[in-house]
Amino acid sequence: MTPVIFGEDGWFTAGDNGRTTKSFEINYINNDVIQKEKKHYTFENTKWDNDWCYLRIPNKKNYKLDKNKLILKGTDITLDDVDSPTFIGIRQRDFNATISCNVEITDGEAGITLYMDENHHYDLAIRKCENGYEAIERLNIGDIKSVEKSIYLENKNNISLIINASNSYYSFSIKSENEESILGYAKTRYLSSEVAGGFTGVVIGLYACASNSFNYAEFTNFKCMYK
Known part of the structure; x- marks a missing residue:
């Protein structure tokens, strides 16, 4: 080459x-x-500098990249902003896949996003709420930004996030203490170049955001398995 x-x-x-x-x-x-x-694809068999990418110019102080673990410090910059949120992603290489990761937070929000651009992305995340923590499925399609479903976690701040991808749909679920719950589904077409524009394709991103400077999110056991 x-x-x-x-x-x-x-x-x-x-x-x-x-x-x-x-x-x-x-x-x-x-x-x-x-x-x-x-x-x-896992943390262990990929290289941070070769296989993974950022959004625009990242603040490297917000990232701790280990061989089998990722720690992100959230900021008030979100995935909807034309800016550089705390985000690191790997490209989706095929339609049919299972994507999973264990996520633990202290505050704010962190999770997996299927990201096309700031106006077109699907998020599966855990976030701090008034009475504890909740898991959410959020769809962002143009001007429509909707939390489709949320599940209260009873003060549990760590779960496994799971996304199953096919040609036509993404399905979103969580697993906590060996119990799996489905949050919902979304069509893949709204993240396609034909609908969203652009040319880069979907990126599987791990992200964190928060309104304060003390939010840290820990990601472990990342897996992206193509069928």
Whole structure:
């Protein structure tokens, strides 16, 4: 693969001083030309700098990236803002998948978002409420922003969030103490380029937000398994 290098002025140059070579040497002995399809993505088998991406320019002080754990510090910037919320994502590579992650919060809100842009995203999250904690399914489609369902968690501040994806629908559920509850469904088409515009496709994001500076969210056991 031709290397891409960013110069001092921020613009990239490709190849050999901006030119491509006429031929490349390929090592068949080490099977360099064989592509291996990857079906299972976790914190442990991905690289933060290669497989994951941010929204615009992140404040790195709000991120602690470990091999098997992610800690995010929430801010008052949300996924609806044209800004850089505390968010890190990995691209959805196929229609049919199961996405899950354990999330624990101290305050505010944190969870998984299926993100196309600030006007088109589906969120499955846990958040602090007046009498404890609740899990929510929220749909953001253009000007319509609706919490479709919420489940009170009786002061439990950690749960497993689960999203099942197919060609036509996403389903949203939570698992707490071996009991799984479905919050709802949403059509995939409203996050598509044909409806939402854009060209990047859906990103599976882990995010946190809060109205104070003391909200920390811990993400463990992330799995994205393509069927």
